Amino acid sequence: MVGNDGRPVGVALLGCGVVGSQVVRLLTEQADELAARVGAPLRLVGVAVRRPQRHPDVPADLITTDAAGLVAREDVDVVVELVGGIEPVRGLLLTALKNGRSVVSANKALLAEDGAALAAAAAESGADLYYEASVAGAIPLLRPIQQSLAGDRIVRVAGIVNGTTNFILSAMASTGANYAEALEEAGRLGYAEADPTADVDGYDAASKAAILASLAFHTRVTADDVHREGIRDVTAADIAAARALGCTVKLLAICEQVEGPAGPSVSARVHPAMIPRSHPLASVSGAYNAVFIEAAAAGQLMFYGQGAGGPQTASAVLGDLVAAARNRVIGGRGPRDSAHADLPIVAMGDTRTRYHVSLDVSDRAGVLAQVAGVFAEHGVSIATVRQEGRNGTGLEDGVARDEGDGARDARDATLVIVTHSAPDAALAATVDALTGLDAVQGVAGVLRVEGLGRPVTELGGVS
Numbered sequence: 001m002v003g004n005d006g007r008p009v010g011v012a013l014l015g016c017g018v019v020g021s022q023v024v025r026l027l028t029e030q031a032d033e034l035a036a037r038v039g040a041p042l043r044l045v046g047v048a049v050r051r052p053q054r055h056p057d058v059p060a061d062l063i064t065t066d067a068a069g070l071v072a073r074e075d076v077d078v079v080v081e082l083v084g085g086i087e088p089v090r091g092l093l094l095t096a097l098k099n100g101r102s103v104v105s106a107n108k109a110l111l112a113e114d115g116a117a118l119a120a121a122a123a124e125s126g127a128d129l130y131y132e133a134s135v136a137g138a139i140p141l142l143r144p145i146q147q148s149l150a151g152d153r154i155v156r157v158a159g160i161v162n163g164t165t166n167f168i169l170s171a172m173a174s175t176g177a178n179y180a181e182a183l184e185e186a187g188r189l190g191y192a193e194a195d196p197t198a199d200v201d202g203y204d205a206a207s208k209a210a211i212l213a214s215l216a217f218h219t220r221v222t223a224d225d226v227h228r229e230g231i232r233d234v235t236a237a238d239i240a241a242a243r244a245l246g247c248t249v250k251l252l253a254i255c256e257q258v259e260g261p262a263g264p265s266v267s268a269r270v271h272p273a274m275i276p277r278s279h280p281l282a283s284v285s286g287a288y289n290a291v292f293i294e295a296a297a298a299g300q301l302m303f304y305g306q307g308a309g310g311p312q313t314a315s316a317v318l319g320d321l322v323a324a325a326r327n328r329v330i331g332g333r334g335p336r337d338s339a340h341a342d343l344p345i346v347a348m349g350d351t352r353t354r355y356h357v358s359l360d361v362s363d364r365a366g367v368l369a370q371v372a373g374v375f376a377e378h379g380v381s382i383a384t385v386r387q388e389g390r391n392g393t394g395l396e397d398g399v400a401r402d403e404g405d406g407a408r409d410a411r412d413a414t415l416v417i418v419t420h421s422a423p424d425a426a427l428a429a430t431v432d433a434l435t436g437l438d439a440v441q442g443v444a445g446v447l448r449v450e451g452l453g454r455p456v457t458e459l460g461g462v463s
């Protein structure tokens, strides 16, 4: 690819909402500095929007509703996509890349669904494809994985990559609010959208996990490959149970290289989990994001900051834009996405996790043995068991009080069991089988427990 012959680098912006409008502002306010860093001025040649009348701050001669026409213009070098969603964006970006235009995007949904096609189009034409803003907003994360750690071997990337759900879980933990109350507060403060499905059901985090796993393990991972559970079912009782164990509950994205049934494999999952309060991720609260990377030589690294917001996300977009524009000016291109390892994806059932299980049981002779037997039958080793009295039966002090209700057992108790690590399928089957026991009145709560590379000392030395 040849350089830009000293002419300005033409930038087409698709979408001018929360993030796009901030990109326009920063491009204007920082024009001279950006030109110095790029080696040529950045010239915004057009802004494609859906409703032109809604953008009084953008010069009218730049506004267009014809995104396809804008992308095809000869004076466009870099297309910055801040629309979101799959179509019509996929078609527009594939056309741009095939025509040799570099692309900067914050669109995690598209990259997690069809990143391979975009990367192939970029490789074919020699254009750049950058998407730092798509994962954890402002936090520099993808470039460190792709470039700074290129000489190392990453074994795990785990973290909090969704601000909305982290705000909700933090509010539940700090105020005792239930899920519905915390969600309402998140909406009031502008964190949760009118339809919060993508956030609370884990779709947003799963897309980000797919992108992280792809880059960390040099393997194409799509959102469909990521096991996904959201936070709708997390209860105030789960939060209290976590606290009792010295833990807190977070929605985690966990991407690991593991030894699967077919050899080295990638495991990618998003689910709520208890983590020890001593873990650095436990203190990440509110709408913040943090990602913990473990690499063979570098050891443990943590990246922390704001994962959303207009100016914050625009910062990451502009970082990518400067890199893509500089490559135009000097006539090269940045490092390509690499999928050379092409590892298989391990099924969630084969992924090893630990569980915290709260069972409401009748407290009579032999019940603990029956429950332990079900764990043993499924090959799941128990790490700790704690019994608590329930409904005022006074078991805490070992004294049972029969309140005279002849229709039910004289004594009720809750068994709190934490397992050692076992295949997730074995743990799920164990919980299923427990519900069939006569002595088990109900499963009060089931949550995975993650040490994330650290011994869970609070749980009695389980690691």
Ligand SMILES: NC(=O)C1=CN([C@@H]2O[C@H](COP(=O)(O)OP(=O)(O)OC[C@H]3O[C@@H](n4cnc5c(N)ncnc54)[C@H](O)[C@@H]3O)[C@@H](O)[C@H]2O)C=CC1
Pocket (backbone or CB within 6 Å): 014, 015, 016, 017, 018, 019, 020, 048, 049, 050, 051, 067, 081, 082, 083, 084, 085, 088, 106, 107, 108, 109, 133, 134, 137, 307, 308, 309, 310, 313
């Ligand atoms: N808002 C945030 O904090 C973050 C957003 N992102 C990503 O950045 C992208 C943009 O997000 P926001 O700015 O928040 O969204 P937004 O909804 O505020 O802005 C999107 C804009 O695109 C416009 N649009 C829709 N279809 C269009 C079309 N066919 N042609 C031209 N314009 C069209 C909409 O009218 C809207 O103004 C999304 O991919 C999002 O996932 C990533 C990280 C954080």
Ligand SMILES: N[C@@H](CC=O)C(=O)O
Pocket (backbone or CB within 6 Å): 134, 136, 137, 161, 162, 163, 164, 165, 191, 199, 204, 307, 308, 309
């Ligand atoms: N909805 C996301 C924001 C952007 O990625 C979140 O809540 O983190």
Ligand code: NA
Pocket (backbone or CB within 6 Å): 132, 133, 134, 135, 136, 137, 138, 139, 140, 141, 142, 316
């Ligand atoms: Na980022």
